[in-house]
Amino acid sequence: GEVDDFVQNFERRGATEKQLKNLRHFLEHDDGKEWFMVNAMSLKDPEAESFKLLDKYVRAFMPGVVGRAGHPIFISRALASNLENHNCDQADHWTVAAIIRYRSRRDGAHIMLNTLGSEHHDFKLQALDKTFGFPSTAVKLVVSPRVMVALVMILVATFCHLGLVV
Numbered sequence: 001g002e003v004d005d006f007v008q009n010f011e012r013r014g015a016t017e018k019q020l021k022n023l024r025h026f027l028e029h030d031d032g033k034e035w036f037m038v039n040a041m042s043l044k045d046p047e048a049e050s051f052k053l054l055d056k057y058v059r060a061f062m063p064g065v066v067g068r069a070g071h072p073i074f075i076s077r078a079l080a081s082n083l084e085n086h087n088c089d090q091a092d093h094w095t096v097a098a099i100i101r102y103r104s105r106r107d108g109a110h111i112m113l114n115t116l117g118s119e120h121h122d123f124k125l126q127a128l129d130k131t132f133g134f135p136s137t138a139v140k141l142v143v144s145p146r147v148m149v150a151l152v153m154i155l156v157a158t159f160c161h162l163g164l165v166v
Contacts (some may be wrong), residue, residue, distance in 0.1 A: 003027045006109045013117045023109070026135055030105040036073065037102065039133040043095040044126075053127035054096070060120030061111075065100060068107040073099040091132075108135070 007024050015023065043050035058075075065071065075098040082092045102108040115121045141147070 002106075006113070009113055010116065013113070015116065027105055027109060032104055033137065035102050035105060035108065036136050036138065037098075037100045037108070037133050038136050039096075039098045039100070039131065040091075040094045041096040041098070041131045042093055042129040044129045047095065050095075050127040053123045057120050057123040057127065060118075060123070061115060064111045064114055065102070068111060069103040070101050070107065070111070073101050105135075 003024060006027055007020055010023055011020055041054070043054065062072070075096065077096055078094050082094075085092060102111070
């Protein structure tokens with residue numbers, strides 16, 4: 001089936017057994033809903049050069065995400081090392097955090113297949129000292145595209161009702 005095809009394609013691109021196992025579980029439990037990739041990244045020194053490489057990666061990667069109705073929720077730069085750290089002493093010194101929204105797990109798999117082993121993926125690997133990313137689902141999401149569209153429509157309707165929009 002489709003999940004087997006994805007897993008075989010990832011295997012051909014060099015994914016590890018653990019990655020393949022996680023990917024299979026992730027895709028087999030597809031609910032068709034949006035999801036979010038939570039990323040933490042630590043850039044190599046010199047950071048300025050690593051930021052340039054990461055920017056090259058993002059410029060190549062994001063059109064594929066946006067083309068499948070995904071988008072960044074936020075991308076941020078760390079202000080300090082961990083302020084809270086419980087039983088994860090090796091997980092410190094992060095430089096960048098990002099959350100990217102994907103329309104579906106299938107879209108995410110297509111995007112990842114187009115990235116893994118690509119030239120632009122090499123830019124990311126050259127820039128990073130360490131990274132982790134895990135897929136998540138929103139338990140409570142205050143701002144999403146659907147919420148924003150609804151709020152804009154309510155705002156326009158209110159202005160029309162008040163006679164403020166011609």
